[in-house]
Amino acid sequence: MEVMEVFLQQLINGVSLGSIYALIALGYTMVYGIVQLINFAHGDVYMVGAYLGFFATAILGWSFLPALLMSMFVCACLGVTIEKLAYKPLRMAPRIAALITAIGVSLFLGYGMMLLVGPQVRTFPQVLTEVQWKLFGSITVTNRQVIILVVTIALMLLLQYIVHKTMIGKAMRAVSHDKQAAQLMGINVNNTISATFAIGSSLAAAAGVLVGIYYNAINPLMGIMPGLKAFVAAVLGGIGIIPGAMTGGFLLGIVEAMVSGYGKSLYRDPVAFIILIIILIVKPAGLFGKNIREKV
Amino acid sequence: MLKVDDIHVYYGAIHAIKGISLEVPQGKIVTLIGANGAGKTTTLNTICGLIKPKTGKVYFEDKDITGVATQEIVKRGLTQVPEGRRIFANMPIYENLELGAYLKKDKKEVAESMERVYKRFPRLLERKNQLAGSLSGGEQQMLAMGRALMSKPRLLLLDEPSMGLSPILVKEIFSIIKELNEQGTTILLVEQNAKMALSIAHKAM
Ligand SMILES: Nc1ncnc2c1ncn2[C@@H]1O[C@H](COP(=O)(O)OP(=O)(O)OP(=O)(O)O)[C@@H](O)[C@H]1O
Ligand SMILES: [Mg+2]
Numbered sequence: 327m328e329v330m331e332v333f334l335q336q337l338i339n340g341v342s343l344g345s346i347y348a349l350i351a352l353g354y355t356m357v358y359g360i361v362q363l364i365n366f367a368h369g370d371v372y373m374v375g376a377y378l379g380f381f382a383t384a385i386l387g388w389s390f391l392p393a394l395l396m397s398m399f400v401c402a403c404l405g406v407t408i409e410k411l412a413y414k415p416l417r418m419a420p421r422i423a424a425l426i427t428a429i430g431v432s433l434f435l436g437y438g439m440m441l442l443v444g445p446q447v448r449t450f451p452q453v454l455t456e457v458q459w460k461l462f463g464s465i466t467v468t469n470r471q472v473i474i475l476v477v478t479i480a481l482m483l484l485l486q487y488i489v490h491k492t493m494i495g496k497a498m499r500a501v502s503h504d505k506q507a508a509q510l511m512g513i514n515v516n517n518t519i520s521a522t523f524a525i526g527s528s529l530a531a532a533a534g535v536l537v538g539i540y541y542n543a544i545n546p547l548m549g550i551m552p553g554l555k556a557f558v559a560a561v562l563g564g565i566g567i568i569p570g571a572m573t574g575g576f577l578l579g580i581v582e583a584m585v586s587g588y589g590k591s592l593y594r595d596p597v598a599f600i601i602l603i604i605i606l607i608v609k610p611a612g613l614f615g616k617n618i619r620e621k622v
Numbered sequence: 623m624l625k626v627d628d629i630h631v632y633y634g635a636i637h638a639i640k641g642i643s644l645e646v647p648q649g650k651i652v653t654l655i656g657a658n659g660a661g662k663t664t665t666l667n668t669i670c671g672l673i674k675p676k677t678g679k680v681y682f683e684d685k686d687i688t689g690v691a692t693q694e695i696v697k698r699g700l701t702q703v704p705e706g707r708r709i710f711a712n713m714p715i716y717e718n719l720e721l722g723a724y725l726k727k728d729k730k731e732v733a734e735s736m737e738r739v740y741k742r743f744p745r746l747l748e749r750k751n752q753l754a755g756s757l758s759g760g761e762q763q764m765l766a767m768g769r770a771l772m773s774k775p776r777l778l779l780l781d782e783p784s785m786g787l788s789p790i791l792v793k794e795i796f797s798i799i800k801e802l803n804e805q806g807t808t809i810l811l812v813e814q815n816a817k818m819a820l821s822i823a824h825k826a827m
Binding site: 497499512 | 692697719
C-alpha cells in the first residue's frame with residue numbers, strides 16, 4: 327500500500343477507536359469537573375457495559391439498539407450506586423482517600439466480574455453482519471465503523487444539548503463551578519452529582535457495547551487499558567472540559583492507529599503514555615485548558 | 623420573621639460562633655456589624671443551612687429550619703447573596719439569572735422575574751449574553767443580587783454587598799437595598815461599612 331493509502335485507512339480505523347476513547351473520556355472529565363475525582367473505576371463500568379451488551383445480544387437474543395439502551399441504563403444505575411456507596415462518604419476527606427477508593431472499586435468490579443462469569447474471553451455474537459465498502463484504492467470502511475461513529479456523534483450531540491440547554495445541565499455546570507453558590511440557588515448538589523455519574527457511566531456503557539460489536543471479544547479486565555487511555559485522552563483535552571475529552575479521545579485513537587498502521591503496533595500503548603507525559607510537562611492544563619485551573 | 627437562638631458553630635475543632643442570637647422582624651432591614659473573623663458569614667451560612675450548628679436553633683416564619691437542606695430553605699423564601707458575590711463566572715448573565723430561579727417550574731413566572739430584574743438592573747440587560755466573569759465588580763454585585771431575586775425571596779440575606787466598590791456604587795447598591803425593602807422584602811444585611819449600613823437599617827445587632 328502506498329503511504330497515503332495507509333494514512334487514510336488508519337485515519338478511518340483511528341476514528342473508530344477514538345470514538346470509544348472519547349465516550350469513556352467524557353465520563354472521566356465530567357466526574358472530575360464536578361467532584362474533582364479521577365474515577366479509576368470508570369474503565370470497569372465500560373467493561374460491565376460490554377458484558378451487559380453481550381448478555382442482551384448473545385443470551386437474550388436482543389438486537390443492537392435495545393441492547394445498547396439497556397446497557398446504558400443499567401450502567402447509569404451502577405455509576406450512581408458506586409458514587410453513593412464509595413465516594414460520597416469521602417467527599418470531605420482528602421482527595422487521596424477517594425482516589426485509593428476508586429482503585430479499589432475498579433479492582434472489585436474487574437475481579438468481581440471474573441468471579442461471576444469466569445476469566446475467559448467471550449465472543450460477541452454477530453449482531454450486525456459485517457458489510458465492507460471499498461472507498462477507493464484499497465481503502466475500506468465497514469458498516470460497524472459507520473455505526474460506531476454515528477452512535478458516538480449522536481450521543482455527543484445529546485450530551486451537549488443536556489449540558490447547555492436543560493436545567494439539570496446548567497445545574498451540573500453551576501455545581502462544578504461553586505457548590506455553595508449552587509446550593510443557594512436551590513440546587514440539590516447530591517442529585518446533581520448523581521446525574522453526572524449516571525450520564526458518564528451510560529456513555530462508558532455505550533462504548534462497551536460498541537467495542538463488543540467492533541472487536542467481537544470481551545473479558546473482565548478489558549476495562550483497564552482503555553480506561554487508562556481514556557484518562558490520557560481526558561488529560562490531553564484538559565480534564566474537566568467536555569469538548570476537550572471529545573477531541574482528546576479522537577486524537578489519541580488516530581495517533582494509535584497511525585502508529586500501528588506504520589508497522590509499529592508494539593509501540594501503540596507506550597505512545598499513549600508518552601503523550602500523557604509530554605502534555606503534563608508542556609501544557610498540564612491540556613489542549614483546551616487555561617493554565618490556571620485549580621478550583622476552590 | 624427570622625429568629626436565631628443561641629447558635630454554636632464549629633469548623634472541625636475551631637469554635638467559630640460562640641452563641642449568637644438575633645431576630646429579624648418582618649418588613650425591616652436589620653444590620654449585623656462585626657470585626658473581621660467575628661463570624662458574620664458563618665452566621666448567614668448557618669441560617670441558610672450551608673453549615674449545621676452544633677447547638678442552637680434557627681426559626682424562619684415560626685418554623686424550625688435548623689438542619690433543613692439549603693434547597694428546602696430557598697424554596698420557603700429565604701436566600702442569600704454571598705460574600706464575594708460568587709457568581710457563575712463561566713456562564714452568561716442570563717444563565718446566572720435562570721439558575722437563580724432553579725426551583726421555579728413555571729416558565730412564564732421565570733420570564734417575568736427576569737424582566738423585573740433587567741428593569742431594576744438595566745446594565746445586566748445590555749450584557750445578558752456576556753460571560754458573568756467579564757463584568758466589573760459593581761455589575762457582578764448587581765448580578766448576584768438579581769440572581770437571588772429570581773427566587774422571589776421574602777427574606778434576603780446580604781453579605782457585605784459593598785465590598786470592593788467605589789463610593790458611588792456603594793450608594794447605588796444601598797439605595798437598591800432600600801427600595802427592595804420598601805417593596806416588601808425583609809433584609810438581613812452584614813456590613814463592614816457600618817456608617818452606610820446604619821443609615822438604612824431599622825435595627826442593628
Ligand atoms: N471553612 C472554614 N474552615 C475553618 N475555619 C473557618 C472557615 N470559615 C471561617 N472560619 C473561621 O471562622 C471564623 C469566622 O469566620 P467568618 O468568615 O464567619 O467571619 P466574618 O465575620 O464573616 O469575617 P469577615 O468580616 O472577614 O468576612 C474565623 O475565625 C474564620 O477563620
Ligand atoms: Mg464574612
